[in-house]
Amino acid sequence: MSVLEYIRGPSDLKALTTGELDELAEDIREFLVRAVARTGGHLGPNLGVVELTVALHQAFDSPVDRILWDTGHQSYVHKLLTGRQDFSKLRGKGGLAGYPSREESEHDVIENSHASTVLGWADGLAKARDVRGRDNHVVAVIGDGALTGGMAWEALNNIAAAKDRPLIIVVNDNERSYGPTTGGLADHLATLRTTDGYEKFLAWGKDVLQQTPVVGRPLYGSLHGAKKGFKDAFAPQGMFEDLGLKYVGPVDGHDIAAVVSALGKAKRFHGPVLVHCLTQKGRGYPPALQDEADRFHTVGAMDPLTCEPLVPAAGPSWTSVFGDEIVAIGQERPDVVAITAAMLHPVGLTRFAERFPDRIWDVGIAEQHAAVSAAGLATGGLHPVVAVYATFLNRAFDQLLMDVALHRCAVTFVLDRAGVTGTDGPSHNGMWDMSVLQCVPGLRIAAPRDAGQLRAQLREAVDVDDAPTVVRYPKESAGTTVPAVGRVGGMDVLHRADDADVLLVSVGALATVCLSAAELLAGAGIRCTVVDPRWVKPVDEQLAPLAASHRLVAVAEDNSRSGGVGSAVGRSLRDAGVDVPLRTYGIPEQFLAHAKRSEVLADIGLTPVEIAGQIGAALAHKENRQ
Incomplete structure (x- = not known):
């Protein structure tokens, strides 16, 4: 039986010998590699704090x-030691x-x-x-x-x-x-x-100089009085x-x-x-130590011996698509530079850094500085691309508003992990960006629906030279290509039906969900037009005239329902005098528990069945009132 199995709480550590504590550390490492390999998670950081955590709970x-x-x-070890x-x-x-x-x-x-x-x-x-x-x-x-x-x-x-x-x-x-x-x-x-350390030097000085006749003690006192200088010099x-x-x-x-x-x-x-x-x-764990990119900071489910993923990727990730496209843009545009906040690898900028090492800056965990520095770069004649997780941009809102937008700086913010991220829990969901940023004057927000649109809209964003832009996309695979069947203004029409009852506005990666919902509604005799606005801020001027020809407008977004795209569409319709009823389907105003992205989306009703059912109920309610 391993020492770890005897630990039910921190108090159990107090009775362990030094040798048993060392055994416990080895048990914990073996446990972490096996357990995290099965589920995925933060492996490297926890392997690095095993003894430190044991010592904390000992002390x-x-x-x-x-x-x-x-x-x-890095709290997995803490969890193990606390039962x-x-x-x-x-x-x-x-x-x-x-x-x-x-x-x-x-x-x-x-x-x-x-x-x-x-x-x-x-x-x-x-x-x-x-x-x-x-x-x-x-x-x-x-x-x-x-x-x-x-x-x-x-x-x-x-x-x-x-x-x-x-x-x-x-x-x-x-x-x-x-x-x-x-x-x-x-x-x-x-x-x-x-x-080597100041304290060792000072101890040596005390022993030697205090034993030196006549001048030793006064000299030691003088040196000790000047210890600040010695500290700076030696440690x-x-x-x-x-x-x-x-x-x-x-x-x-x-x-x-x-x-x-x-x-x-x-x-x-x-x-x-x-x-x-x-x-x-x-x-x-040798494989982690050999990984110079991030030392296995986060891993998916994998074979602990070969480190091969247990679940093959469904396709290219949104992050990798961005990473490839920004390199292509960088080759064409010497004015395009990049900034990230301690996340070079996770946001896909590794290849850009290798290709253009003098045109990229990792500013550390300092999103506020990243935004203000980007304003300076833009004012200096460059086009900075600031790539961070969507949830971390919350920290830089004031800088984006007052330093970037107020000065009409051409900065592109690329927001990875937008919307529901799932397994990392409530503070990692990027579910507030399209709400928080709605009030920023002049800002434009793109929500690509697939890999092709990400490439196209990233290029459109860096072509804007008089205002900030945002490109946001979710975690995991970029999914399948969703072709357009027409165009209205700047919006792509994804599905068209004659004399449609419902205008369904599909935001970003929810395109396939909305198209499936439209199919379900068609089976119930309800015809839908499905559009992808592509740029969700500002609201396309052609949306209001299009909405006027439908009985109901619905907006589905991977963002908070409070103040998001649905709210902006509703305001646009009212300003245009269009009184068509509006329904918004998005993330409720609550912190979401950790689970797979698909499970969270199902729990909050962002599935084809839920959306179709609620739209059908809304139309039935409207008819009953008439």
């Missing part, structure tokens, strides 16, 4: 002591979430899986603890990649201001977020990693200490005893402390 008493995880994709060892449906419907979840355990605090937030949480929890007169520890675990986010430094500024408020910050320094961490902070941490942790943070480390994050010792020192200090732990993403 602290969760949940009384609050252990907070930034991003949370959650059934990974059979990890990230699947009814199974464990891929991130911390308050519903699962009292040991989980932060469910938001966006990076760089943990230090703000820790600051607030530490203040609340002090106000309430409690003495528990607050521990924030943050990766070096997340420290590239501006929110982390805003929090550090506030944390350091309260020099007598105990708070422990553990930096999980693996030199990576999705890929290698970039920027000045990365350089600083690299220097700390490769320095430049001064950046953190200048902020008012006690610095402990660097420490080997894969040595449980060393990490526990460092955390013990941090616990005894009555103020904010930073514990710098060096770890290796993908530790203990």
